[in-house]
Amino acid sequence: xxxxxxxxxxxxxxxxxxxxxxxxxxxxxxFMYIYLFSLLxxxxxxxALGTLTMLMSAIGQNALWGxxxxxxxxxxxxxxxxxxxxxxxxxxxxxxxxxYIEAGVDFAAGFSLVIGLAIxxxxxxxxxxxxxxxxxxxTTPTTRGRFVGGxxxxxxxGRMTGIILAGSLYAEGLGFRQGTIFYIVCVMLFIGAFxxxxxxxxxRSAPQNHSTQPMQESKSVNNAQPENKSHKENERAFSWFxxxxxxxxxxxxxxxxxxxxxxxxxxxxxxxxxxxSFILSxxxxxxxLASIIAGRMADVTGRTSVMLVGLVIAAVTPLSYGLVPxxxxxxMVYGVNGIAFxxxxxxxxxxxxxxxxxxxxxxxxxxxxxxxxxxxxxxxxLIGGPLADIQTGIxxxxxxxAYVNAFIVSSFLVLLGTLVFFIRVRRTR
Numbered sequence: 001x002x003x004x005x006x007x008x009x010x011x012x013x014x015x016x017x018x019x020x021x022x023x024x025x026x027x028x029x030x031f032m033y034i035y036l037f038s039l040l041x042x043x044x045x046x047x048a049l050g051t052l053t054m055l056m057s058a059i060g061q062n063a064l065w066g067x068x069x070x071x072x073x074x075x076x077x078x079x080x081x082x083x084x085x086x087x088x089x090x091x092x093x094x095x096x097x098x099x100y101i102e103a104g105v106d107f108a109a110g111f112s113l114v115i116g117l118a119i120x121x122x123x124x125x126x127x128x129x130x131x132x133x134x135x136x137x138x139t140t141p142t143t144r145g146r147f148v149g150g151x152x153x154x155x156x157x158g159r160m161t162g163i164i165l166a167g168s169l170y171a172e173g174l175g176f177r178q179g180t181i182f183y184i185v186c187v188m189l190f191i192g193a194f195x196x197x198x199x200x201x202x203x204r205s206a207p208q209n210h211s212t213q214p215m216q217e218s219k220s221v222n223n224a225q226p227e228n229k230s231h232k233e234n235e236r237a238f239s240w241f242x243x244x245x246x247x248x249x250x251x252x253x254x255x256x257x258x259x260x261x262x263x264x265x266x267x268x269x270x271x272x273x274x275x276x277s278f279i280l281s282x283x284x285x286x287x288x289l290a291s292i293i294a295g296r297m298a299d300v301t302g303r304t305s306v307m308l309v310g311l312v313i314a315a316v317t318p319l320s321y322g323l324v325p326x327x328x329x330x331x332m333v334y335g336v337n338g339i340a341f342x343x344x345x346x347x348x349x350x351x352x353x354x355x356x357x358x359x360x361x362x363x364x365x366x367x368x369x370x371x372x373x374x375x376x377x378x379x380x381x382l383i384g385g386p387l388a389d390i391q392t393g394i395x396x397x398x399x400x401x402a403y404v405n406a407f408i409v410s411s412f413l414v415l416l417g418t419l420v421f422f423i424r425v426r427r428t429r
Contacts, residue, residue: 006138006147013199014135017079017192018151019158024188026162028181030280031170031273032113033257034264038173039110043385047257051382052118054373060125061366068126069362075134076200080193082127087189089120094182101177125369132365136353138203142299145350149295152346156288160281167277237425238355238364244421245348245371251413252314252341253375254383255406262321267400269327279331286335287342294343295350303351304426310343311421315414322404345372383409 006014036046068074093116100109139147169175169184176182255262263271263279271279290310298306317337324330349368356364384406391402 007202010138010199010202013195013202014151015154017195017199018155019161020188020192020195022155022158023162023165024185024192026159026164026284027166027169027188028162028185030163030166030277031260032176034260035170035173035176036110036113037261039106039113041107043257043261043388045110047378047385049114049117050257050375051378052114053121054370054378056118056122057125057128057373058366058370060122061129061369062363065126065129066362066364066366069129069133070360075130075137076196076203078126078130079134079196080200082124082130083189083193083196086120086124086127087186087193089116089123090182090186090189093117093120094179098177098179128369129362129366132349132369133361135349136356136361136365139353141350141354144353145295145298145303145347147295148349149291149293149298149346152291152295152342153288156284156291156342160284160288163277163281163284167274170273172273234355234357235360235364238352240424241348241351241355241421242367242371244417244425245368246374247417247420248311248314248344248414249371249374249417250379250383251410251415251417253379254387254413255318255403255410256375256379256384258384258388258403258406259321262400262403263330265400265403267398269324269330271327271330275327279327279334282331282335283338283341286338290339290342291346294346298347298350303347303354304421306347307344307351308418308422308426310340310347311414311418313337313340314344315411315418318407318410318414321407322400383413 033046033049036049037043040046065078069078093113096112096116097109100106100112135148135151136144165184166175166181169181174180260276260280263269263276269275294306294310313336317333317340320333321330324333352365352368387406387409388399388402391397391405392399397405
């Protein structure tokens with residue numbers, strides 16, 4: 001992967017930062033929902049974690065950080081501040097959670113995690129805005145797909161490493177109760193902040209060629225907007241793209257909290273902690289392979305064509321979750337789903353970068369980040385969680401069958417989003 005606007009030290013810094021970021025997420029969130037479920041007692045309440053963190057992230061990015069990024073051209077600086085703030089807040093959240101654990105009030109302990117991490121996310125979201133705008137700034141349409149694919153490849157390795165570590169650290173909840181996972185995450189955050197501080201210095205000291213950037217941004221070998229395309233038309237196309245993406249992400253993520261619980265059901269695979277880690281790692285491994293291929297194909301054959309391939313695969317794979325007889329088979333199927341998601345994410349970010357006007361990157365990329373953040377929990381709270389709880393609690397449907405039904409709904413939503421994308425985005429590009 002080569003780009004003309006990124007020096008080797010900067011590229012290495014970006015790779016290192018994203019590796020740590022995804023390893024941290026793998027360590028912390030792989031078993032967080034299982035741990036919260038043990039404290040709160042039902043799927044819907046557990047999914048509130050992702051919903052509230054997503055809501056606070058959306059408010060922070062769209063109301064504040066995106067505007068600051070555009071006005072003051074703050075990119076790497078926002079990342080550094082966001083990572084340091086998150087590290088300090090994680091420590092405070094852990095000790096509040098520990099207080100309630102020691103008092104024997106499990107529900108309050110779980111609720112404190114949900115609220116504390118949601119507040120954390122408001123400030124942490126400045127890092128998301130800074131990262132998205134920075135990547136778009138330093139790439140051009142002819143290199144953006146490959147660059148994003150390469151970064152996603154590194155991210156996938158980091159996430160898979162984190163998931164494997166999480167399988168050993170979780171220890172049936174002790175990793176969270178005793179703070180081991182919290183401490184490891186905080187160290188990663190502070191190291192990441194230091195790396196991005198160095199990246200910011202490299203970017204400031206590197207020669208900039210701003211005079212040619214607008215011309216470069218207006219020309220893409222595939223799917224770039226014509227030079228006379230108005231900002232209004234660009235934003236209209238971007239709005240339809242986001243509408244399609246909202247439906248797709250809701251569908252894909254509606255079972256993200258249900259799936260780990262499904263894996264551990266006695267009526268199904270009855271997977272152990274390490275087997276759950278294996279299956280989740282297979283998703284990441286599939287996505288890791290897809291990132292490189294999808295990024296290059298997005299530059300060669302076009303963003304929307306690659307997106308459609310990923311969307312179709314994402315619509316089909318959940319239908320087979322209830323049919324897989326063993327852990328190895330589930331790992332293979334879930335790995336294919338990982339290929340689909342990372343294909344969508346890689347080509348989608350490149351497409352967004354092509355459409356968004358340069359002077360509104362911070363604000364419009366905040367909207368894109370908000371849509372992608374729907375995968376954190378709102379889909380589970382609004383769709384997957386209630387669907388599972390209503391079937392099991394009111395309709396007396398067996399748990400295994402209820403979760404399989406949730407997977408079918410997931411596939412239907414992804415298919416609906418795919419149709420919107422094809423009709424309103426693909427055919428008008």
